Amino acid sequence: MRKRIRFYPSGAEVNEQEIVGTTAAVADVLRATSTIVTALGNGCKAVIPATDIKTALAAVRSFRRQDVLLGGERMGRKIDGFDFGNSPQEYTRERVEDKVIVITTTNGTKALVYAQTAVRTVVLSFLNLTAIADFILQQERDVSVIAAGNDGDDSIEDTVCCGLLIDQLVRRAPGQFQPCQASPRAAQLAVAQQGKIQQLLRQSPHGEYLTSIGYESDLTLCADMDSRSIVPHYSHGRITII
Numbered sequence: 001m002r003k004r005i006r007f008y009p010s011g012a013e014v015n016e017q018e019i020v021g022t023t024a025a026v027a028d029v030l031r032a033t034s035t036i037v038t039a040l041g042n043g044c045k046a047v048i049p050a051t052d053i054k055t056a057l058a059a060v061r062s063f064r065r066q067d068v069l070l071g072g073e074r075m076g077r078k079i080d081g082f083d084f085g086n087s088p089q090e091y092t093r094e095r096v097e098d099k100v101i102v103i104t105t106t107n108g109t110k111a112l113v114y115a116q117t118a119v120r121t122v123v124l125s126f127l128n129l130t131a132i133a134d135f136i137l138q139q140e141r142d143v144s145v146i147a148a149g150n151d152g153d154d155s156i157e158d159t160v161c162c163g164l165l166i167d168q169l170v171r172r173a174p175g176q177f178q179p180c181q182a183s184p185r186a187a188q189l190a191v192a193q194q195g196k197i198q199q200l201l202r203q204s205p206h207g208e209y210l211t212s213i214g215y216e217s218d219l220t221l222c223a224d225m226d227s228r229s230i231v232p233h234y235s236h237g238r239i240t241i242i
């Protein structure tokens with residue numbers, strides 16, 4: 001039987017019951033999932049996503065302070081008293097290796113937490129797109145491709161990242177998938193943008209906003225296609241590399 005691919009254009013549209021039994025891939029390209037992939041790629045032990053600041057602070061208290069770092073943003077800026085903001089540039093090997101990172105962001109970490117009901121929930125970005133496709137191709141179940149979006153609306157960069165994943169799955173396993181719920185449209189849109197990802201990020205509303213507050217160089221990092229061959233897997237409240 002063909003495996004269904006459902007695309008959710010924003011985290012707010014995810015039906016937690018509908019994704020039960022599926023493999024879910026969650027993308028918040030600017031910048032939460034790119035940052036999480038970078039931190040794990042740089043040797044951090046685990047990432048704990050939190051929906052809000054209070055939950056993040058409570059999670060930090062369950063560790064010895066020297067073992068854990070606290071990251072996150074509101075309006076793109078570092079939260080007062082936190083160790084890091086949400087820029088992938090901050091999550092260097094030197095700072096994150098062997099640490100646990102608790103992170104809360106406006107949209108990305110929420111979308112991840114809501115996607116926890118899936119059998120497998122993985123973290124998607126341009127950085128690890130093909131690694132995620134490889135992983136999903138090995139799974140024998142339906143797929144939920146979730147764009148975190150922006151405050152309940154869709155965002156072009158997440159849609160394109162999800163669309164490229166859908167396109168890879170369908171092309172690499174002809175006849176095995178049945179794309180539904182806006183999946184073909186996302187894939188079509190994404191293919192038209194292939195090779196122009198950096199430009200797409202620069203011209204996206206959130207990319208323009210990040211540039212205006214001094215994070216233009218993050219856009220280059222977040223566009224670094226397939227630079228990290230890792231599959232971050234979210235299970236029992238923690239994201240680790242499979």
Ligand code: MLT
Nearest residue numbers: 031032086105106107108
């Ligand atoms: C979010 O979760 O909304 C983003 O990652 C915001 C950001 O660019 O830091």
